[in-house]
Amino acid sequence: MGSALTILRVVRGRAPLALVVFALATAQAFAVEKAPNRGLPAAAPTTDKNARKGDTTEGTTTKSATTDAEIIALINTSIKQGWKDAGVTASPAASDGEWCRRLYLDVLGRIPTVDELTAFTSEKSPNKRRALVDRLLESDKYVEEYARNWTALWTNLLIGRPPQQRDRRSMVNREGMQQWLRRSFLKNKSYDTMVYELVSATGCSKPGEEGYNGAVNFLLDNLQENAATATAKTARYFLGLQVQCTQCHNHPFNEWKQDQFWGMNAFFRQTKALRTFAGRNEIDFVRLENEDFPGESNKNPKEAEIYFELRDGTTKVAFPTFVDGTEIGHSGFADEVNRRVELAKLVVKSEFFGRAIVNRLWAHFLGYGFTKPIDDLGPHNAATNPELLERLGQEFSAHGHDLKQLIRWITLSEPYALSSKIGPKNKRDDPTLGEKPLFSHFYLRQMRAEELYESLLAATEADKVKGSYEQQEKTKGAWLEQFTIAFGTDEGDDETTFNGTIPQTLMMMNGDLIQNATKDEPGSFLHKVWTSNMKAGGKIDVLYLAALARKPTANEFRLANELLAARGGDGMAALQDVWWALLNSNEFILNH
């Protein structure tokens, strides 16, 4: 890896574009091959402390403006070609305010405060967008929020939202999962390291217990039925391969075969979960361990096989075989062949690995991935912009699987900066009608429940009453519970558990959080606005900026004034009404 980056560094200084691109590709091939083998014991990707640190230093070099600019240019060129081919004209650029709002939402999981917004919009530097992205990703001020947001996203993906009534027999320790993710994001652990650790994890589920390793919670949630779900989710989340349909039969319209599912499944068969109970029925914590697997027939652990049944009733045998056909040793003795470690290595060096995460993050920022669903990258499901997807996947790997780097490329690209207003010449770019997304305008989307919560806190400055991280998360969890009826995981569906339902709207109109947000008590946001020495117009402006990241239109301004008059000059009441309406509006609740 080190040498790959050295090559890059040398080439990048002065080489013309074509050469750089070529060098990137070459280095890439090298890096992919070497990725899981960075000279560490057991050929693990990295642990953050040692090799990762070195990477970061080198990473700084790779983050030169040219490098990022080249990749962003690749994105822009490819997406623009798509517009040209389809004969659409892209929407104009979003305003600074709109762009700033969406960046805060997508990176930190909340909208900007008035101060943050005006600091950005009043800045004159031509590089101010780049600077803001860097600030949100790198500065000490935001690192906690960044970690909180991505921890929430990944927790929902890996173990789902919490059920209404906690299952006392559940093996998952939610805090354990969150703490591990949070630490990973706080130190920007490389993505391959993260996934390697998730797939190969052993240790205890609960923080504070001996041998705590929160990463085990992902698998602990998925071990039932001989780890069938662990098999499916590992392939789906980290490789974008949907093998789960083949669990029972060869798939009618994709090329995965039933033996591929069971070949993958065999990797998980040394996994053992040891439960420790508190009281009679309640699981306190679980240790995930590897134990020798004698094979299902129990005959010869050196040939530790599993069996699966075909539809016609015939039984077939399977050994650990990766989806690309790579086989590992058949031994079930964990100290001879550690199956999950082998699997983890194969996953992070798979050609699908980079593509899968690029597609997931692209969908996070742009509303749609290059494929639908986002984690179905098999050959039967053609991507829009396939070369771009592949290329970004390679670049991601070549740049040390650095999630922040990937976020930079996407958020500084042109498609991310487009207005969400649709024009006559890109009207048909409408993925909701089943069309392939062209990214010729920004696609509106509902805030996730977590985003709405954090945004309400930001807009109303209600987070002034802060407890510990855990307390804050508990308060948020209790609030979220009212919406999370499906309790599913966010598996890249277009729909979240929070998408314009009646309970949500009732909450926005009448709920506690809104009542607090519109209170006129001393110390509240509204009270401060009301008692400030701003003119009436300025006060209305502040409310619009806080909620919508823009000033009111002339018409809106006029209406607000009429409202003031209608309230018999009771300015505070009028402000409350305006504020309530703003927080309930589509423009507030949508990422636009």
Added chain:
Amino acid sequence: MNRLFKTPTGMSRRHFLEHLAGASALTLPAVNFTNSLAANAKDMKKRHKAAILLYMGGGPSTIDIWDMKPGTSTGGNFKPIATTGEMQICQHMPLMAKQMKHMAVVRSMSTREADHTRGRYYMHTGYVPNPTIEHPGYGSVVSHELASQLGDLQIPPFVSVGGGSVGPGFLGMTYAPFVVDYNGDVRNAATALKQDRLEQRMYMLASIEKGFIAQNRGDAAVEHQKVLQKTVSLFTSKQMGAFKINSEPQKTREMYGRGGFANGCLMARRLVEEGVPFVEVDLGGWDMHNGIFPAMERKLGELDKSMSALIEDLDQRGMLDDTVVLWMGEFGRTPRINGTAGRDHWARAWSVAVGGGGIKGGKVVGATNEDGTEVTTDPYKSEDLMASVLKALGVSLETTFTSKNNRPMKIANSGRVIKELFA
């Protein structure tokens, strides 16, 4: 300008709101105040089919309720009594015994999910849990399929009393259970605002909505406005009165009994009367691994009173022919009584009760062996039961849904109708 925002006195509310809306083609959310107030539920209402699911969380011991084995080692402490149907049931269900002419008991349920979470999912959806697809539950399927019959229903079509149930899966949040608690409180439905102030806020809100939509931002913005409208319609609707069981005569309240489940059953009748096509009422607490008989006796008393009242009430109001009542848990319990005088999970042979909606009452379907451990007739599964309920509701069993990852999903997982329920 002042008067624009004051509560109108000299003109109709509709006129006032239209005035506010100006010439806009967009409907103000607030206009629905008028519609809902004006709607005359009685003559708008069409005959429609509906279902009430009484869900027994925890898995009741059906061998002690519907399929008793007196005089055997597995038979337990209770005695059977005669009913108005062809079956005998537990002595602690005397009121239900009188109603059994309306209910069929399927004694040949045989399933494979004996874990609470999996069993709940399977019995609600007809599908076993799958790692990557979420299937819709009963209420979502039924309300989705009966959507065209809903008329001017302002209450969401799937109401779940006391929580529980299963989500809408790939059918989407429109068909999610609308969860209310046992006393009918809808979270956040009450507003402390006076009507005029709410209207002013709605007016302000409408102007922001309109402005944003006019900028041509796509469907999500338009959809949001529709939901706003639906929500305001709901919480200002007279139909919300259906949740208010307090308005029932004392006699009726007494007939249903007191407590959460009683309230839920009464609310279910009121909601179905109002036009809601699916109501689920949850009665948990059946997971009796030890000391089962005294616990069952208490629980059965509660169940007997409220469930019998519901059936009797539906019958007396002429609603039973169009309303399916389904009683089920996630599985039954082991015929063998364990060392702590309890019964454990047993999915291989157990019972459900179902009636109304044209299902033949008073019947027994299927049988188990002498000690209740095995089904001796053609066994039925969750999907078969679901197909039968859907048939009773007039839903086509040929319906195929498409899940989000484009997988075709047969309604009720291609279950076969339990023929005996209809012949």
